[in-house]
Amino acid sequence: PKALKKISSGLDALYNFQFISSDKYFQDFINLNPEHPAGYYFKSIKNLWIYLDNKNEDHLDKFVNYTDTAVIKSEIFLKNDSTDTFSFYILGAVYYQRAVAHTRGEEYLNALWTTKMFQYYFNRIVAIDSTYFDAYMCLGLYNFAVSQAPHSWRWALDLTGIEGDKKLGLEYLKLASKKGKYSKVDAQFYLSQVYSEFFLNFKESEQYLKFLATSYPRNLLFKYALGNLHVKKYNLKSAEKKFNAVIQSEDSIFVQLKNYSILALGDLLYIQNYFDSAKYYYHTFLDSSFDHHLRGSASLKLGLCYLIEGDTTTAKNYFEKADEGNLDIDEDVYAKKRGEQFSDDLPDSLEISLLRYENIMNSGQFKAAIDSLEKLNRLFISDTLRAELMLYISEAYYHLKKYKQSLEYSVGLLNFENCETWVKAFACYYAARASKALKNFEDAELFIEYASNYNNFYFENKLTDRLNALFYELQD
Structure with missing residues (x-):
């Protein structure tokens, strides 16, 4: 009609x-x-x-x-x-x-x-x-999401006969984003997230999100997503503005979205080593959030903020609460296990230094991070700590487009025997990524294969997505 x-x-x-x-x-x-x-x-x-x-x-x-x-x-x-x-x-x-x-x-x-x-x-x-182009949005999202489903879901997917095709899913989403009528906006938003979370193609993601945020300026989800994207691009000031815009909005319906924006501001301060300021936002999030999603991660970081300030009693209290998160997500699984570890054995001064230097890298100050990490590397430290340190140096060099140095550090730490599994798994990915940048495509595929041999480690779902994306790009 x-x-x-x-x-x-x-x-x-x-x-x-x-x-x-x-x-x-x-x-x-x-x-x-x-x-x-x-x-x-x-x-x-x-x-x-x-x-x-x-x-x-x-x-x-x-x-x-x-x-x-x-x-x-x-x-x-x-x-x-x-x-x-x-x-x-x-x-x-x-x-x-x-x-x-x-x-x-x-x-x-x-x-x-x-x-x-x-x-x-x-x-x-x-x-x-x-x-009928609107049909392709859900079919595209379905194909892409199922192709990315974690291994723990495979039994259920096999039982119901559900299969997904990543390439087809991407094609369908693009089709709906261009020619859809009722589902066009949804397709554009999901594409922005696919490019940001899976392909790490922040430029493509930002094009979609900026268009959506301009077209619908009161949409808090688009603002929040742009804030997250700017964090990934190390544009912290812009991210802060987006998160504050969500929090200060008069729209009181989306309470939890505002809570996640509060948490995001805490994380922004945390990675800039402003631990005392970060505490306020972590406390606010834990007091106001009614969802278990990321509660563990917030508690772990809040505990570390107190520990760095010398308040070990309060720190231990929050380490013990780090098991209250959503154990279906990597961040809260990591928080639970680290919280248990830190409750029994507090991080020492060298581990705290490594945390600070990792934060410098995570805030986009790659050269400063390398300088600090190299100073720590010259000290007498454990192989476990040194391997993690070398992983961060590899990451920093990659972002400086110094791919040979990135490759050297990631490959070098693979020789350590006393090294956490997640560090070696990510080192293989970093080596594959650097090899691809150096156009050593066979080496890249070999390192992807090495990384795939590891299991039951921190951030396994995140790394699986990264490996799948890199392999997809190599085949494209």
């Missing part, structure tokens, strides 16, 4: 976080077309977003009620026209959103089932009309 224009206007308001306006557009559409599924589906989205942020069950119930109505009315349309692609789109979109909701609720088997459902409906669409 012509009233579908109201849907487009409603989506513009929705993405700009103007929810009163978007609700009005969608409700006007429902009033004009009470038997059409579109208004009910699109009105459900805001409620899902709020649930994803703060797990508010009332909004989850509203989301389910609206989407139940959308499903019923879509099925009625399809009884009259079995090739109605728009009704198939609504059904596919509903089950995609439900898969997201189930994942947020940690109902992973339900998420897998609804994933199969949305895949079915979107495949039906492209079988009827291959130019």
Whole structure:
């Protein structure tokens, strides 16, 4: 119907976080077309977003009620026209959103089932009309995400027959981002995250995010994502502005997003070695966050802040709380194990020095980091500490585009016997990355193979993504 224009206007308001306006557009559409599924589906989205942020069950119930109505009315349309692609789109979109909701609720088997459902409906669409570009957004995200699933998920994916193709997923996302109508913005945002998190292509990611943030200036998620990207680009001042913009927003709906921005400001201060200032933000995050995601990491860093200031009693208290995070994510797994270690055996002055110098590198001061790390390297230190130190020097040289030196340090530490597994695994990746930059492609593939032989180490999921991305680029 012509009233579908109201849907487009409603989506513009929705993405700009103007929810009163978007609700009005969608409700006007429902009033004009009470038997059409579109208004009910699109009105459900805001409620899902709020649930994803703060797990508010009332909004989850509203989301389910609206989407139940959308499903019923879509099925009625399809009884009259079995090739109605728009009704198939609504059904596919509903089950995609439900898969997201189930994942947020940690109902992973339900998420897998609804994933199969949305895949079915979107495949039906492209079988009827291959130019129905909105269908490609979810199919693209599905293919890419499944291809990146951690090994611990393989049994469930195999059981349900779910398979993914990374290259196809990327192609589909690009197609939806260019030619989609209802899912274009989503596709552009997900592409920005794929380029940032997987390919480390910050330039491409920033192009998408800047466009989205300019088009929808009130959207806090786009601001937050830009802040994270600027941290990765070592543009800390710009990142700080983005996170503060989220925190200071008058929009009080997305409470947890603001909490994560508070945590991000703490991390910014932490990597600049402003430990006393960082404490305030870590305390605020731990007091206000109602999610276990990153609680362990925040507690570990807060403990280290106190330790560096000489307050060992409070430091131990937070090290003991470092097991309260989400053990499905690398940062909190690391925090739990380090917290247990530090509770029994506090880091000594050399380990604290290494932490400070690692922070200098993480804040983008690569030359200064190398100078400090090399001074520490000349002291009498353990092989375990020296290997980690050499890993950071390799990383710093890579960012200075001194690939030979980066390769030398990463390969050199592989000879250490007393060395943590994660250090050797990342050293293989750093060697592969430097080899690729030096156009020694066979060596790069060999180091990737070496890295793949390690398992059960810190940040294993992160490294697996990095290795997959590097291997993908070598094959491209």
